[in-house]
Amino acid sequence: MRYRKVPDETIRRLPGYLNGLLFLAKQGHENISSHNLAEFLGVNPSQIRKDFSYFGGFGIRGRGYEIQNLIKQIGKILKLDTARPVALVGVGNLGSALLAYPGFAIYGFDLVAAFDSDPQKIGKTKSNITIEGIAGLDSVREKNIKIAIIAVPRPAAQQIADTLIQAGVTGILNFAPCYLKVPKKVKVVTINIATDLARLPYYMPQA
Amino acid sequence: MRYRKVPDETIRRLPGYLNGLLFLAKQGHENISSHNLAEFLGVNPSQIRKDFSYFGGFGIRGRGYEIQNLIKQIGKILKLDTARPVALVGVGNLGSALLAYPGFAIYGFDLVAAFDSDPQKIGKTKSNITIEGIAGLDSVREKNIKIAIIAVPRPAAQQIADTLIQAGVTGILNFAPCYLKVPKKVKVVTINIATDLARLPYYMPQA
DNA sequence: TGCTGTGAACATATTCACAGCA
DNA sequence: TGCTGTGAATATGTTCACAGCA
Numbered sequence: 190m191r192y193r194k195v196p197d198e199t200i201r202r203l204p205g206y207l208n209g210l211l212f213l214a215k216q217g218h219e220n221i222s223s224h225n226l227a228e229f230l231g232v233n234p235s236q237i238r239k240d241f242s243y244f245g246g247f248g249i250r251g252r253g254y255e256i257q258n259l260i261k262q263i264g265k266i267l268k269l270d271t272a273r274p275v276a277l278v279g280v281g282n283l284g285s286a287l288l289a290y291p292g293f294a295i296y297g298f299d300l301v302a303a304f305d306s307d308p309q310k311i312g313k314t315k316s317n318i319t320i321e322g323i324a325g326l327d328s329v330r331e332k333n334i335k336i337a338i339i340a341v342p343r344p345a346a347q348q349i350a351d352t353l354i355q356a357g358v359t360g361i362l363n364f365a366p367c368y369l370k371v372p373k374k375v376k377v378v379t380i381n382i383a384t385d386l387a388r389l390p391y392y393m394p395q396a
Numbered sequence: 397m398r399y400r401k402v403p404d405e406t407i408r409r410l411p412g413y414l415n416g417l418l419f420l421a422k423q424g425h426e427n428i429s430s431h432n433l434a435e436f437l438g439v440n441p442s443q444i445r446k447d448f449s450y451f452g453g454f455g456i457r458g459r460g461y462e463i464q465n466l467i468k469q470i471g472k473i474l475k476l477d478t479a480r481p482v483a484l485v486g487v488g489n490l491g492s493a494l495l496a497y498p499g500f501a502i503y504g505f506d507l508v509a510a511f512d513s514d515p516q517k518i519g520k521t522k523s524n525i526t527i528e529g530i531a532g533l534d535s536v537r538e539k540n541i542k543i544a545i546i547a548v549p550r551p552a553a554q555q556i557a558d559t560l561i562q563a564g565v566t567g568i569l570n571f572a573p574c575y576l577k578v579p580k581k582v583k584v585v586t587i588n589i590a591t592d593l594a595r596l597p598y599y600m601p602q603a
Numbered sequence: 604t605g606c607t608g609t610g611a612a613c614a615t616a617t618t619c620a621c622a623g624c625a
Numbered sequence: 626t627g628c629t630g631t632g633a634a635t636a637t638g639t640t641c642a643c644a645g646c647a
Contacts, residue, residue, distance in 0.1 A: 222627090238628090247629095251628045
């Protein structure tokens with residue numbers, strides 16, 4: 190394996206590959222070619238081979254890939270090979286749905302703490318998590334939580350981010366529809382549901 | 397304005413620009429430079445100017461941009477200048493949150509129908525929408541609904557997509573963690589929450 | 604003078620096409 | 626023979642740098 194900078198786009202695709210591979214493994218598949226995996230995932234076969242090539246390649250010429258091996262390798266690359274505690278801030282409609290969301294577990298994420306500013310909610314339990322007040326946010330440091338999900342309204346988002354970072358968080362999944370200013374060492378991925386919906390009409394036929 | 401193919405990446409950014417501009421307008425701002433808008437949105441000023449240039453440019457040299465004009469122009473480009481009815485399929489935790497989500501309105505989207513396969517839910521009302529059975533899906537054609545949100549479990553997603561397309565839908569926002577095979581005339585945007593979370597650790601310092 | 608609009612330079616990403624190994 | 630791994634070719638996207646207009 191020669192050193193080369195791994196493209197961000199490759200990293201963006203790897204979790205999707207992993208998701209598909211875990212599904213295929215559960216279905217009983219043991220081996221797969223880049224062609225078949227590409228068909229299943231809706232991507233180009235060369236893309237898959239190229240993506241893996243940045244890490245030296247995981248396949249056997251003439252044979253394809255061993256699924257369990259791919260799963261292990263991708264997990265290692267993405268640093269998903271150890272379980273990670275995650276905190277949620279904002280237990281409104283969306284936050285509550287995230288607390289119950291079953292999809293995080295396959296990547297080793299464990300939602301272990303939830304925070305909200307609403308006194309009505311503090312102390313209540315949802316999906317086996319007791320909701321704490323915002324004042325308790327610094328407890329994420331003691332719990333060694335490095336990843337947080339922000340699901341609060343826009344006006345509160347930046348301040349919550351600042352507080353989380355203060356408490357040692359270095360990875361944020363942000364659902365607030367705004368840019369978060371953070372230090373370079375902190376990685377933010379923003380999901381804006383309405384914004385994603387808003388680019389559909391452009392591509393749709395008939396005005 | 398000379399013809400040039402508009403990059404997909406430009407279209408992907410425009411809804412975010414629109415979101416920021418609507419916010420700035422509500423704050424009372426009337427004019428803005430590409431530099432200030434870029435700072436607010438966390439992007440590069442040239443990028444904004446270049447993006448607008450694909451449509452001929454909307455600014456005044458030496459002065460900047462008139463915010464209300466930008467809002468109008470971007471809305472027209474994205475075909476968001478008329479209200480659009482939207483259907484939701486899958487009223488679980490996530491679907492229920494989406495029914496209550498206030499962020500769609502600024503783009504003119506109106507969630508007008510919701511469907512679920514669970515007999516327990518059919519007939520119940522959430523966020524002023526009465527939940528219908530999957531059998532009623534073809535009613536989206538009569539209601540002239542062209543956009544749908546899929547928030548069902550993976551095993552059901554492809555079939556729901558097929559049915560929606562059968563009923564005239566040409567734009568889908570998909571929350572199921574899988575690739576949807578659709579005809580070329582149909583545009584799908586997939587949001588995979590767990591997958592977005594899963595690329596954080598790679599970028600985070602200290603293992 | 605100040606900021607836009609834009610060609611040109613640069614950077615990144617995708618796809619092709621085939622050598623090379625099991 | 627069949628499929629991977631990968632250099633090369635192509636395509637796409639971003640940033641620079643400055644001409645040109647208000």
